[in-house]
Amino acid sequence: MAKRPSQLLKENPFVLAPMDDVTDIxxxxxxxxxxxxxxxxxxxxVDALVRDKVKHDRYARGKLKFSSVQLFGSKPEVFVEAxxxxxxxxxxxxxxxGCPSACVNANDAGAMLLKDPKNVGEIISKLVKHVDRPITAKIRLGYKKTTYREVAREVEDAGADVLAVHGRTAEQKYSGFANWDSIREIYENxxxxxxxxxxxxxPKQIDDYLGTHCDALMIGRAAIGNPMIFDDFSRYHKRGEIVDLSNDEKKQRQKELFLKYLEKLSHYDVAKQHQRIWRQAMWFFKGIEGAKKLRVAVVEAKDDLNKVIKLVKEF
Ligand SMILES: Cc1cc2nc3c(=O)[nH]c(=O)nc-3n(C[C@H](O)[C@H](O)[C@H](O)COP(=O)(O)O)c2cc1C
Known part of the structure; x- marks a missing residue:
């Protein structure tokens, strides 16, 4: 039987944030x-899932050792069915x-639910009762007005296994700096x-936050094109090591990583989404000399995956 997310966090406290159109399988x-x-x-x-309108790759287990599926919606019973x-x-x-996007919020889903902490509690408790898997929740500090105190209590009382908090309100979207004082307040209460x-x-932010503000850290944008950030964080956490690569070493590392990404992608239908490949190429090679030329060539290769692989090998 798979471990629970809460157990995994005790062994390794560095988690990848879900990011639409970025963190594919x-x-x-x-x-x-x-x-x-x-x-x-x-x-x-959840509404699309119950109507069989979601492509399987989006939530597939693939070859993952542990697979968490994130759902959004508004009605507790539809969450359970999905x-x-x-x-x-x-x-x-x-x-x-936590999703602040207008089209998600228009259906009273995502961060909109933070306006009604009782409904948050009802969604989690129905899932805990009727779904045979650990249930976790990811929130923001509130929609416009902060409601994180009430929402965190509801999530905990409803029996969730883990709570993740992005330290901004939905209204703030991604502006400013996340409010780690509020994150700490939840941790302490x-x-x-x-x-x-x-x-x-x-990695040095581990010293500022881990164990004082939270049990684990979730990394989003800094992991885009940079999956090795999890190795960097573990090295610092375990041994105080800071990884400092030369430009050539970084280029080599990113080439190897991107080729691995393409190999993995080739097993899934999402490989046909050419836009996904060139956007990922742009992120993996950001800041590396010659990356712009590579990106143009990758865009021109369209959905010819073998051609993209050849271009990257020759880069
Ligand atoms: C492009 C993008 C897509 C995102 N998609 C999701 C999503 O599907 N589900 C979710 O819970 N959060 C989503 N988020 C929010 C992130 O999971 C995370 O909470 C946020 O980026 C803050 O973390 P960071 O400062 O480490 O990036 C997304 C963020 C970005 C930038």
């Missing part, structure tokens, strides 16, 4: 090779209470295994 498999504790799929609509449809692919179910999230990019 191939990237998550690569992040596991690079030492992530566990990862969660891109947000997936969660029970994805059980084969899910070692745990995560609920998105709850017992639930707790992940802090927002603007983590440097």
């Amino acid at each position: 191939a990237f998550r498999e690569l992040a596991e090779e690079c030492g992530v504790s566990y990862s969660t799929c891109e947000l997936t609509s 969660a029970n449809k994805v059980l084969e692919d899910a070692d745990s179910i995560d609920v998105n209470f 709850t017992q639930i295994p707790f992940i802090g999230n927002g603007d983590i990019k440097d």
Whole structure:
């Protein structure tokens, strides 16, 4: 039987944040090779799932050692029905209470749910009761007004296994710096295994936050094109090591990683999405000399994966 997310965090406290159109199944498999504790799929609509309108790759287990499936929606009973449809692919179910996007919020889903903490509690408790998997929750500090105190209590009382908090309100989207004082306040006032999230990019931030503000750190944007960040964090955490690569070493490392990403991607239908490949190429080679030329060539290669692989090998 798979471990619970809370157990995984005790062994390794560095988690990949779910990111729509970024953390596809191939990237998550690569992040596991690079030492992530566990990862969660891109947000997936419960309404679309119950109508069989979601492509399997979006939430597939693939070759992952641990697979968390993230759901968004608004009605507790639809969450339960959708969660029970994805059980084969899910070692745990995560609920998105943080998405600030207008089209998600228009259906009273994502961060909109933070306006009604009781409903948050009802969604989690129904899932805990009717779905045979650990349930986790990912929240922001509130929609416009902060509600994190009430929401965190509801999530904990409803029996969730882990709570993750991105230290901004939905209204703030990604502006400013995440409020780690509020994250700490939740940590000090709850017992639930707790992940802090927002603007983590440097292993030295472990000293500032881990164990004082949260039990584990979730990394999003700093992991884009950079799955080895999980290895960097583990090295610093375990041995105080800072990885400092020369430009050539970095280029070599990123080439190897991107080729692995493409190999993994080739097993899935998402490999046909050419835009995905060139965007990932842009992220993996950001800041490396000659990357612009490579990107243009990758765009021109369209969905010819073998050609892209050849271009990267020759880069
Ligand atoms: C491009 C992008 C897509 C995102 N998609 C999701 C998502 O599908 N589900 C979710 O819970 N959060 C999503 N987020 C929010 C991240 O998981 C994370 O909470 C946020 O980026 C803050 O962490 P960071 O400062 O480490 O990036 C997304 C963020 C970005 C930048």
